[in-house]
Amino acid sequence: PAASDAYKRPTLTTPTATATITNDDTASxxxxxxxxxxxxxxEGDGSTTGWLSTDGNQIVDSAGNPVELSGVNWFGFESEIYAPHGLWTRNYEDMMDQMVDLGFNTIRLPYSNEMLHTTSAPSGIDYSLNPDLQGLSPTEVMDAVIDYAGEIGMYVILDHHRSTAGAGVSENGLWYNNQYDEQRWIDDWVSLAARYADTPTVIGFDLHNEPYNGTWGGGGSTDWAAAAEDAGNAVLAVNPNLLVIVEGVAAYNNQYYWYGGNLMGVADRPIELDVDNQLVYSPHDYPNSVYPQPWFQAADFGEDLPDVFEQMWGYIYEQEIAPVYIGEFGTKLTDPKDLIWYEAITWYLSGDFDNNGTIDIPEGDEGISWTFWSWNPNSGDTGGILADDWDTVNENKLVYLEPIQFELDGSPGxxxxxxxxxxxxxxxxxxxxxxxxxxxxxxxxxxxxxxxxxxxxxxxxxxxxxxxxxxxxxxxxxxxxxxxxxxxxxxxxxxxxxxxxxxxxxxxx
Structure with a gap:
């Protein structure tokens, strides 16, 4: 009946009728x-392909083509030897060539403020295997690694891992301490921005590793969001082409996650930089073997992991707020629960957000960027891509990474x-x-x-x-x-x- 007759009782004159549905979903x-x-x-120039920026949730190259960072963490500069680990048994260029051969395009290099200021020489280097590093300061060794990365077409992300030299996360969970205050932290970043201003191999600065005692907003000396803006704007004033990479905190609104993994606060208090299209958010995510978090304890926890990822950090990519780059994730694959997590997170990074086997991102877009923790085998929590001999590759880890690597043809630049x-x-x-x-x-x-x-x-x-x-x-x-x-x-x-x-x-x- 017509709208004006909606409340009248209709009279049925024919008890049945035939409806024909014309298929207009596909063409003839x-x-x-x-x-x-x-x-x-x-075209490239024989090194890396130039500075990167962002477009929505995509990291893009100078021609506007989407790029996915798919690499490894190679730690050591932040430690008390002030050099990448493993150089006591291998040549650094040989190891970096192996990274490229395995399909990685990015190295995340942790460092400490102390490494930048020490007068001590680096140690843990066999100079018979690395003769060109003989006599170099720690920062000059970093220069050599970055220079060779550019020659072989790899990107480098510098990561402020600690204030003082040492192993693991900073003791106080903040980006400064009594020896290296917040202004020194910013000044050191500015110095690095100037040092590598003409080096597009160094595409980004990960401002601080796992600020777990930071707050997201609220003001005061522990306001990580405000500090990240101050440091980000300071380095962009020197080099506006850098990607400013901001990690999460540990807790927001009394909801706890991995150190550096909680980015829930972005929804309420996004980072605002003076230069547009250079901001990338970066969580860390780990499996049950690193710590038996509550969300791993249900029998069917794997089914819920995509929702956990989305709540804590994945919504930033899914809602096209900004690109997301997982700075650290890794496992020894000895805990059966780790395999479920590893499969779930690599599917999620590929763009399969509900883990149902179907990619949910548009054709031509790239998934979430990442650097695996770690290249080094001497990570107590996760081991590495390399076995303890610093040469043999752990193929069981690679089998999950290879489908989400961003590949060209291996040609530098x-x-x-x-x-x-x-x-x-x-x-x-x-x-x-x-x-x-x-x-x-x-x-x-x-x-x-x-x-x-x-x-x-x-x-x-x-x-x-x-x-x-x-x-x-x-x-x-x-x-x-x-x-x-x-x-x-x-x-x-x-x-x-x-x-x-x-x-x-x-x-x-």
Missing amino acids: PGDLTLSIADATVV ASVARFVVTLAQPSSAPVTVLYSTSSGTAAEGADYVGASGSITFDPGQTSKTVTVVVLADTLTEGAETFTVALSDPVGATIDDGSATGTILDGSVA
């Missing part, structure tokens, strides 16, 4: 056309051109099409890596991406082009089957 075969769009990319292939309407059946590259003024093998293969649109999907690796060089060549062509479609026809990839010199970025 004639409407299923494919097209591919052009792409432009800035390589960048990626992304070509979006579009299906005009969703299909009720799979649609496939082949693609292949061909050279123009850009030469395969010298300027880009040739690519060919097939892509499949599952029912309902309308967008896919073809990626082509663009190789690094320092030559001034002007814009160069190559082509990506579509062919042999099944289930659709090709409307626009050719796209031009334009490679711009790195100097234009």
Whole structure:
């Protein structure tokens, strides 16, 4: 009945009726056309690909392409030997080459204020294996590690791990102590910002490791949010290209989590920096073997872990407030509960937020960035990627990390051109099409890596991406082009089957 007749008793003249539902969710075969769009990319320079910034919940490179930091923590500079651990048995460049070979693109380097100010030489280095480090100060050893990271295409994040030299988290749970006060902490960050201002290998500063006795807001000497803003703005005044990385606290509104892992306060009191698009939030997360937290004790705790992650830190990414970077997570994989946690968190980092096997982020976006704790085998809590011989790789840990690593082709400074292939309407059946590259003024093998293969649109999907690796060089060549062509479609026809990839010199970025 009409709206005006809503309360009148209707009279039924026909007791049954037939309803026909027209399927308008998918198009007819004639409407299923494919097209591919052009792409432009800035080539690298043979080192890392330049400064990074943020866009929504994505970390992006200088060309605006999403980047995922997927790396390892290599500790030691913060300790009393003032150098990365393991150099007593291996060459540092050899270890870093191994990191790249295993698919890692970032190193988080912990340090202490004392390391920056000590007059002592670093120790724990076999100079017969590391002759170029002979005679260097701790800071100069850091320079050497950073320089080589740039040569092999790795990023570096500096992490203020402690005030005084030592092992583990700071004793007082704050970013300062009686020997190195808050202003010294800020001044040291400013000094590092100036030291590496022309070094895009150093992409970000993790302002302090696990400020577990800090408060999120509220003012006073323990207000971590306010201190992070002060330090962040100070370093951005020197180098506005740095990512400012802010960890969480331990407790907010009487809800407790891992040291540095509680970022619930961001919802009420976000960090505000003077430079836009440079802020990244960074929790830490660990399994039952590190500490038997209450949320691990239910028989079916694994089912609830995605909700735990979301409540404490994942909502920042899911709601597109800012990018999230897990600065530390790791396990020895000896506790059966750890395996459940490890699987749950790596799925979550990939973008599978409910752990149901389906990625929940848009095509072309990257998941949550991370650096695994640790590269070192001598972490008492977690062990490392390396075994105790500082050489053998723990493959059981890698099998969960490999699917979430951000990969190019291993070429230092390589960048990626992304070509979006579009299906005009969703299909009720799979649609496939082949693609292949061909050279123009850009030469395969010298300027880009040739690519060919097939892509499949599952029912309902309308967008896919073809990626082509663009190789690094320092030559001034002007814009160069190559082509990506579509062919042999099944289930659709090709409307626009050719796209031009334009490679711009790195100097234009």
